[in-house]
Amino acid sequence: KGSFKRIGMPDEFAVLGTPDEIYHYYGMDRDGIVNVLTKMLQLGK
Numbered sequence: 001k002g003s004f005k006r007i008g009m010p011d012e013f014a015v016l017g018t019p020d021e022i023y024h025y026y027g028m029d030r031d032g033i034v035n036v037l038t039k040m041l042q043l044g045k
Contacts, residue, residue: 003044005036 009026023029027036 003040005040007033007036 007028009028015022015025017025020029024032026032
């Protein structure tokens with residue numbers, strides 16, 4: 001079986017900034033997604 005992790009913005013008042021800053025804040029940028037995938041792969045071992 002596979003596993004998945006939902007990546008998204010929580011239901012709260014949004015922070016202000018450029019789109020890149022907002023994606024980074026919520027972990028939805030490249031680095032944030034890589035971190036989530038790395039953690040998932042380590043847990044699967």
